[in-house]
Structures are given as structure tokens and as C-alpha cells.
Amino acid sequence: MGKMHGWAGKILKVDLTTRRIETEDTAKYVPQYVGGKGIATRIAWEELKPGTGPYDAENILMFFNGPFTGTLAPTSGRGVVCGVSARTYPTPWFTYGTMGGDWAAELKFAGFDGVIVKGISERPAYLWVNDGKAQIKDADRLWGLDTFCTQRMLKAAHGEQSQVLCIGPAGENLVRWASIQHKLSNAIGDAGLGAVMGAKKLKAIAILGTGGVKIARPAGFIRACMEITDLISSGPTVTPVRDSRGRPPGPNTLPCSFGCPMGCGKMFKNIPAGIEVGSGTRNMMAHCEDGVFISGDNKTNYPPKDIAKDYKGDMYTRETKGFGDKIGTEIQALCEGLGISSAFNLNLYPWFWQCIENGVTELNSYKLEPDNPRFWYDLVKKIAYREGIGDIFAEDLIRASDKLNLPDILKKAACFQFPLWGQPDHRLGRAYESQPSPIWIHTSLHWAIDSRDPMASHHQSSFVSMWFPLHHEGKAGSPDVDFNKLMATYAKTFGTAAGMEPGFENIDDKTKLTVWLDNRAQIKDSLLLCDWCFPRILRGFNSKEELKAAEDYCGDIDAEAKMLSPLTGLKITSADLGKAGDRIRNLDRALHIRNYDRSRELDSSGEWVCEYPEKSDGTKWDKSLFNKILDSYYNNRGWDKKTGRPTRAKLEELGLKDVADKLASIGKLP
């Protein structure tokens, strides 16, 4: 096959045990698996054996970019990391995380679509990837260093323009939810794959590439990218009217990724010391929840008084406290340097307060002082080095609450904070932000079938909540959005608006939309593009007047295909992308069925959370309604209702006959 366009064409395979380095052709996997998460899931299906634990040599850790990475396609600088994570609950399993920064593009420029790492190195090592070649190098001197120092040392050795992914002490010490860090605050956080790097004794990957991404039809590609940049110029779909994230972004903002025209990150430069000098940097980027130590968060305020009566006394209201620019950025920098996700206090802060109000003021003789920044300073370090109470919280709240001798109400509260898969509540409309119906119905179905917090799929569902004028009583959402126009937009785009109508009518239309959203999320993590900006169901507006004057809010759901075709030279439509997303989702499902006995029962295990009312409109389901909705969702997915397993017909329709055969041979095909 000739030189590929869009894809680099090679995948790097590294075995740290045997120190063997090989390459494989990408052509085997594309276009059917697109790139990124799609290819990684296929490789996991082929190579990840049932019973493989996160710290086993057989666990494969995969770092991928996608066909858009390193190109002019707006927001395309992201990368994805996949492998068996120690964090997921009830059992470690295969999952994924995406992150911004520059490493994914640098990897493409170095000639690779991905790096697959197997085995365990005898001594601390790092991987040096440079222009089609790779070397396993000694990292004895880097082991123990924070992520900023590690990056500076490797940039000193390989050039300022080299890009470094690394773990901090938390990953080395196998903190289950340790992150993989890059630049100031780009991270694989929720997926918790830092400990897998630690177990492999892989401190870092340093990359430098001098190549480029070939374009099949440059003029057409440039034109498409510029048009779509213009389309998204009002910023992420978070709000209908442009804020400082849009073009031009505000002065104190940063894009999180290479090739991104947005400014979603808040920039802190040369911040004076807060508590202690020595967090490794005086600069920081706070993106979303990672900035919670700085600005706090009122979305943890739950539930409002009129709905609180249904929370049976085990939940209450507490805003997460922020500590301001100086101290907040310092604690965030400490987290990023040690290699743990700084968003963790979103869940721990209210939970600690709940402990105190229930008379538990100490945990294993460790005094809880959630309003004192020094408490967090100390706790963060204890967690990263697994000292004292930190050793317990290094297991994450959900496992920690199993270990600690606690009253039932606090155990229940921990489950409420971490409702599924050992992941903090996000976009479920209960412990964290509000999600009026039908948005929480979509998001909880994404949660039900995913392997982690389904960020990519629920972001595109849930940002609509900011557009919902009727359900927020002026507290959130946009009073300037006309609900009828919003519904007209869905009707134009999907043929019916029923999928976005509040309440529980037309369940089948709703779950059809859930399937569409989830399939496109798979594509988003495979291309890769920003989950705040794509797919562009809604377009943003530059002013309230423009918003009011608009006939509808239609964006362009063909945007991805319009850029991908001229880039790759292949004729790829939105329907093709949707089908590829379906393929990736079904393959992921098959992998989880084969390796972890994923079942309807497991999918239903977080349903109880939504028996509590949603915090803004009070809607909820009971078991029988949930089962009706899940039946409909499975049906629209082509999955067997009883077991939640894909049917042979569905798998064969997606070109996954080999997968159907394998599942049949182990008795796991319905």
C-alpha cells in the first residue's frame, strides 16, 4: 500500500520485558476502526486475554492518536490511552481515557498512529520515540521525580520541542487512580492508567518528530477545516452564546491542545506562592473540574430544598470550597506534579463534610478538616506516597469506604458519589450537576453500558442542559433560548424531536437518539476531536441578538465527514462514521462480555441512583420504568434484551463475524 493520507501508517509495539521493538501497519485497521480508541479496542480484542490484571505483564497499555491528529482540523490535538485500569470497580477492566496537549500530534509527526506497550521493565525505563524509531532508555534518575521535573529533564535531554507523557510518584506507588500527565495539566485522570505505567516501570514516553501528516486533497481539506473552524468559532456547545472560550478567546485562556482554536483552559502564569514554595511550577492551566481547588464548585450543591425531602436524609447540600488563585493553583500543581487527578476533592469535600456531620471527625485517627487547605496539601502527599490514611484513599473513595469502619449512611454516600464503575458522579443530575429530563435519561444509559465515566458520549448529550430554558428556573441554562426552536433543531436533524422532549414519553425515540449519540462519541474518541465541540448538533452564536434572530439552532453533524474525506482521500459519509462508531461500541461490548462477563445485571447496577429525583426538575425512574427504557435501548442497539449481548445479526452487519464466532464458541452469543 502506498503512503497513507491522514494516518501515519505505522503502529509501534514495545515489549518492556523482552525489550523488543516492532512496528505494525495501520492499514490492517483502517478505515473500519478509524483510529484512536477504535484501533485500540480491536487490538485489545485480539490480544487482551480474560483474567489479565492491571499490573500484569500481559496488560497492554496503548497510546493512540487519530487520523485528524496533527492536522488543521479544529480541536484535533487530542490523544487516547487504553488498557486494563486498576481504578475501575467492581473489577479492574479494559477502559480508556482521552487527553489534550501536544504529544498525540508529536507521535504522528514521529511517524506513528499509536504505541502499544506490553511487559514489565526490570528497572525504571522511559521510551524515546523519534522519527520512525524507538528506544527503551534507563530512567533510574527520573524515578521518584514529579511530573514537571521529569518533563524538564527529558526536554533538556531531547530538545525543548520534544513532548513528554509521564507519571509522578503516585503512579510509581500504584495509587489506583494515579494519572498520566503531560505539560502543565493535561492528563489521563478518571481512567486511572498512571498506576499501569508504574507497574510496567515505565516512567515516561518522550517523543520528537520532524515528519508531517499527508493530505490527499489539500485545497479541499483546508477549505473544509476553515469552514468548520468558523462553525465552531462561538466556542464549545456548552453555552448558546459565545463566551471567552470562543474566537478570539479571552486573554487569560489557553487551548488545552495542539491545533485547537478555543481557549477553554484558564491560564495562571507566575502565581505567587500560597502555602509552600516548591509545587514544581508557578504556572497552571485549569480546565474544568481540575480547577476546583481554585474556584470551588457550586454544582455539588445538592439537592435543592424542594427536592431534598426525597433524599431520605442521606444526602445534603454542600458547595465545594475553593481556595483562591494562590493556594488553589498550588494545590492543583501539587496534584498534577504528584500525578493524581485534582478533581478528586469534588467528591471528597462533600463526603468528608458528611462524615463530620455524622459524627465521624477522624478517619483512622486522621482529623478531617476539609475547609483547611493544609489538610488537602497533606492528604494529597499522603495519597501519592501511600502513607497512613493516604494508603487507604489511594484505593479511591469507593474501595476506601469498603475498608474503613463506617456507619452505613457514609458507605451509601460514597456509593452516591461514585455511582458506577468506581467513577465519580458526572452528568447524572444527582450528586453533581443538574441534568433535566430527558438529558439524564440519555446520560444514565451512556453510564449503564460504558466502562467508565462516559465523558465523550454524555458531554454531547448533557451540554444541551445549558440550552434548556424551561427546567432551570433561571438558575442555569439560557433564558434566551426558545424551546420550540431547540425542538425544531432536533426535528430537522434527526427527523423527530421526541428524543429531546422532557419526560418519559416516546421512549423508543429517546433511546434511538442515545444510540446515535453514543456511536458518534466512539468516533470522536477515534478521530480524535474535542468532546465539548463535536458532533455539532447545535451551533453557537456570537451574541444574544444573533441567537434571538435565528430560525433554528442547527449546527452541522456532517462536519467530521466533510473534513475526513479530503484528508484521507476516501469517500467517508456521516453514515459511515456512525456505523464505524456502532462497530467500535459493539466490539468494546464483546470484549467486556468475553473478558468480564458484562451483563444486563451489571448494566443495571447503578440504576438506584436515578430513583432519587433529578436535582432541577425532580424527575426520576423506578425499577420497572428503568427496565422498560433499557429494553428499548438494547432493542435499538441490536442487543438481546435478556442478557444485554449483541446478536449475531448485529455483529455480522458490522463486519464482526469473527467476533460473533468467538462469542458463540464460549457460549456468550444470545
Added chain:
Amino acid sequence: MAKLPKEITLEVPKSGVIIHNPTLCRGCGICELACSAYHKGECSSFLSRIHINAEDLDLDFPAVVCAQCNSPSCYFACPLKDSALCIDNETGARYINEDECTGCGECAEACPLPNPAIWQTSNGEFFKCDLCKGRKGGPICIEVCPRNALTFVARGK
């Protein structure tokens, strides 16, 4: 004092120039990607005629961009001036005509910038900013920059 060669005393038409503002720049690299895609049909920082040398951990974003010098050393140094290193009639851009360039590298050697703004591909071809010669709408980097960190100052302004 040795007499300067006659042509060096010749007046060279002034050029427009791209100005980079490092306080507005955030190192997204979109200028590099658009530049290389437009000129070479490939997205690559290394094929770009403008380089953002981002220092990610320090949040500093200096750039290397051709100053289109009033007295262009690259032009004077070129043994095939006006056929290899040329002056664009329209914008005044000092540009390399890749069909005529022999790859001697004298221009890059002569560039007075601390980081020379003339580069070489892996095949040995030299390239530099030509202000997107002939492109309707002017330099593409300026059009795509999301933060207005790049501005074009036309000649004589």
C-alpha cells in the same frame, strides 16, 4: 576600504511583514499547520515557514517568523538572486523560487535573525516565508490565527 559590489548598493523594494505578538500567542500551532498544508499539502511544524517554539511549562510562546528585512541579507547572499531568491512584485516578499534554487544554503547562512527563518527539508530543499505569494486574502497564517496574535503590516506602512 574595499568597494562594495555594485548590486548591494541597489535599493531593494520594501516588503510587507508578518508580526507575531508573543503575549497573545498560546502556541496552538494552527499557523504552522495551515502554512505547511497550503504550501506543501502536508501538515507539519517542520515544513512550516513560521515556527512557534512554545515553552509549554513556562507558558512562553516565542516565534520564528521572517522579518522580510529592508536590506535582505538572504537576497544579497544568493548566487542566483532574482531567479532563486526573488522579490515579489506585489508584496515585496523575499521568497525562494524552488525550481531555480540549487540548495547551496548561502541564504540561510546569511539570515541575521537569532533563529534563522530559512529552513531545509529532509531532501535538502530550502524554504522560507513568501507571504503566501499570490494567495487571495494574504498570508494564510494570519487568517487562521484564532487569537489575532499575527498581523500583516503592508509595505510602506
